[in-house]
Amino acid sequence: MPKLTVKDVEYVAELAHLTLDGATKERLAQELGSILEYMDKLNELDTSQVEPMMHALEMTNIFRCDEVQPSLSRDVALQNAPKTDGEYFLVPKILDTE
Amino acid sequence: MAKEWFRLTAHEIRDAVLGGAVSAEEVTRSFLSRIEQVDSKVCAYVDVWRDAAISRAREIDARIRKEGFRGALAGVPISIKDVLCTKQGYTTCCSKILRGYRSPFDATVVERLWEAGAIFLGKTNMDEFAMGSSTENSAVQLTRNPWNLDYVPGGSSGGSAASVAADEAACSLGSDTGGSIRQPAACCGCVGLKPTYGRVSRYGLVAFASSLDQIGPFTKDVEDCALMLGTIAGRDPRDSTSVDLPVPDYCQALNKDIKGLRVGMPREYFTEALGGEVREKIEEAIRSLEKLGAEVVEVRLPHTEYAIAVYYIICTAEASANLARFDGVRYGYRSPRATDMRQMYHLSRSEGFGPEVRRRIILGTYVLSSGYYDAYYLKAQKVRSLIRQDFVKAFEMCDVIVTPTSPTPAFRIGEKTDDPLQMYLSDIYTISVNLAAIPGLSMPCGFTKGGLPVGLQLLGKHFDEMTLLRVADAYEKNRGFDIGHPPIN
Numbered sequence: 215m216p217k218l219t220v221k222d223v224e225y226v227a228e229l230a231h232l233t234l235d236g237a238t239k240e241r242l243a244q245e246l247g248s249i250l251e252y253m254d255k256l257n258e259l260d261t262s263q264v265e266p267m268m269h270a271l272e273m274t275n276i277f278r279c280d281e282v283q284p285s286l287s288r289d290v291a292l293q294n295a296p297k298t299d300g301e302y303f304l305v306p307k308i309l310d311t312e
Numbered sequence: 313m314a315k316e317w318f319r320l321t322a323h324e325i326r327d328a329v330l331g332g333a334v335s336a337e338e339v340t341r342s343f344l345s346r347i348e349q350v351d352s353k354v355c356a357y358v359d360v361w362r363d364a365a366i367s368r369a370r371e372i373d374a375r376i377r378k379e380g381f382r383g384a385l386a387g388v389p390i391s392i393k394d395v396l397c398t399k400q401g402y403t404t405c406c407s408k409i410l411r412g413y414r415s416p417f418d419a420t421v422v423e424r425l426w427e428a429g430a431i432f433l434g435k436t437n438m439d440e441f442a443m444g445s446s447t448e449n450s451a452v453q454l455t456r457n458p459w460n461l462d463y464v465p466g467g468s469s470g471g472s473a474a475s476v477a478a479d480e481a482a483c484s485l486g487s488d489t490g491g492s493i494r495q496p497a498a499c500c501g502c503v504g505l506k507p508t509y510g511r512v513s514r515y516g517l518v519a520f521a522s523s524l525d526q527i528g529p530f531t532k533d534v535e536d537c538a539l540m541l542g543t544i545a546g547r548d549p550r551d552s553t554s555v556d557l558p559v560p561d562y563c564q565a566l567n568k569d570i571k572g573l574r575v576g577m578p579r580e581y582f583t584e585a586l587g588g589e590v591r592e593k594i595e596e597a598i599r600s601l602e603k604l605g606a607e608v609v610e611v612r613l614p615h616t617e618y619a620i621a622v623y624y625i626i627c628t629a630e631a632s633a634n635l636a637r638f639d640g641v642r643y644g645y646r647s648p649r650a651t652d653m654r655q656m657y658h659l660s661r662s663e664g665f666g667p668e669v670r671r672r673i674i675l676g677t678y679v680l681s682s683g684y685y686d687a688y689y690l691k692a693q694k695v696r697s698l699i700r701q702d703f704v705k706a707f708e709m710c711d712v713i714v715t716p717t718s719p720t721p722a723f724r725i726g727e728k729t730d731d732p733l734q735m736y737l738s739d740i741y742t743i744s745v746n747l748a749a750i751p752g753l754s755m756p757c758g759f760t761k762g763g764l765p766v767g768l769q770l771l772g773k774h775f776d777e778m779t780l781l782r783v784a785d786a787y788e789k790n791r792g793f794d795i796g797h798p799p800i801n
Contacts, residue, residue: 218678226674227674229681230661230673230677232662232665245733246671246678249624249733249736252621253688256622257691259695264695266697267696269523270509270523271749273510273555276552286416286417294413295642296643297646303641305653306653307652308653
């Protein structure tokens with residue numbers, strides 16, 4: 215059985231908000247299938263007694279005072295927006311109200 | 313004929329500028345005409361800031377004259393990988409999804425170089441979002457290896473490495489998630505350093521895999537590497553993973569002997585799989601270190617064979633989370649074809665990201681998805697612990713570890729683009745270093761018969777860049793050859 219089916223790729227693409235054409239799905243199923251097969255190598259290791267490395271360095275929490283700091287002005291924050299009315303980011307309608 | 317200032321190292325340029333031998337403007341113009349002359353062949357830059365660089369150079373000259381400015385990088389022309397945020401110009405990660413993006417702030421490293429008196433020449437080409445080992449994944453252009461234009465410069469920071477190798481910048485800044493500084497440095501014959509995770513602030517670095525990414529310099533020699541690291545290192549309140557440790561004067565590492573220093577050779581890295589000219593050059597380099605009084609010891613890194621699998625699980629998982637922010641709402645590309653929200657997300661992302669980025673997002677989403685998280689992501693995090701422990705144990709036996717940077721020299725353009733797994737496997741010697749969070753430095757140790765540089769990699773203990781630089785400097789001064797300049801004019 216293939217490690218990854220076209221259906222799996224479709225499901226994951228939906229989670230990742232990506233639309234793929236048919237040929238790309240086929241190719242990804244195959245490429246990612248062989249990559250995942252390679253990754254199964256990790257199962258050779260017994261890691262039942264090993265702690266996962268959740269942080270690159272052993273650090274404790276870093277706190278800062280809860281004070282207002284200067285931040286981006288609205289104009290600057292909106293300067294790269296694909297669509298704006300000068301106050302908000304504009305996006306297509308989410309709910310059809312008609 | 314005008315003096316070829318573009319051939320000099322950063323410390324030589326700074327000394328000449330501060331000593332009054334030349335103006336920052338003349339140095340900058342020298343680099344700009346070099347870029348004009350060779351960059352149509354090398355294609356290292358995606359954007360050159362000609363006018364801004366000249367006016368900045370004049371500002372530095374005026375400050376030296378009027379205020380006695382003595383910056384550590386006064387008048388030094390530097391290029392910046394397009395993954396770092398700059399207020400000037402664009403910050404695009406060489407991706408269509410960020411085309412035209414203007415950062416409202418500078419990365420911390422950019423600010424620090426600026427304060428030291430650097431002159432920015434522009435932004436350099438890279439694999440899209442730093443995903444790749446050849447710079448062939450750039451959505452903008454192909455960069456060519458200055459030593460042979462038919463070959464890749466390595467990646468993902470290929471533009472940065474090529475710009476320094478081709479004398480189109482005195483130094484450059486890149487980023488390294490799995491070798492993206494060290495491997496192109498090896499391919500192009502320059503010095504490249506990935507500092508310890510947390511040594512340099514990542515504020516303003518567009519995130520790829522946040523637990524692995526680190527910013528570091530490309531330079532022409534080890535002294536410049538020390539100079540650049542000293543300038544960019546240190547705690548930054550805007551990156552809570554940057555560590556509050558004092559920054560030593562890295563130039564103190566220079567001109568020291570290495571007698572009695574223990575150099576570790578990992579048995580797992582020098583197997584039969586490593587052959588040919590790369591092995592020959594690395595073994596020669598190790599003999600040079602021995603002649604300098606270092607003691608060579610064998611060390612073990614038993615989990616080496618698992619590193620690539622661990623790396624490609626963790627980096628794709630983190631990338632899929634980091635790249636979720638590109639949704640067409642606040643910045644970046646929005647598909648003009650979208651008529652509702654779902655389409656806006658899907659079409660903007662699908663049209664904006666290139667094939668390798670999409671591949672990694674899909675893989676990362678898969679390994680994090682319900683039902684597979686434990687089998688892949690959690691398993692990888694556990695094996696990552698084992699890989700880090702390997703290094704901690706190995707460093708009980710030695711002070712530095714020496715390895716090749718890459719199993720092969722630069723490959724031909726187009727040679728490996730069809731097979732992603734094959735491309736991933738070439739990262740074998742560099743990725744464990746990011747997983748273990750230790751520092752790694754690549755420097756030239758010779759050339760193949762075909763004239764391509766070979767890279768020697770030195771690895772150090774956490775936050776012990778000092779010893780790395782000390783060994784690198786001692787080797788550089790005694791390696792018995794001059795790196796010279798690529799045959800490009």
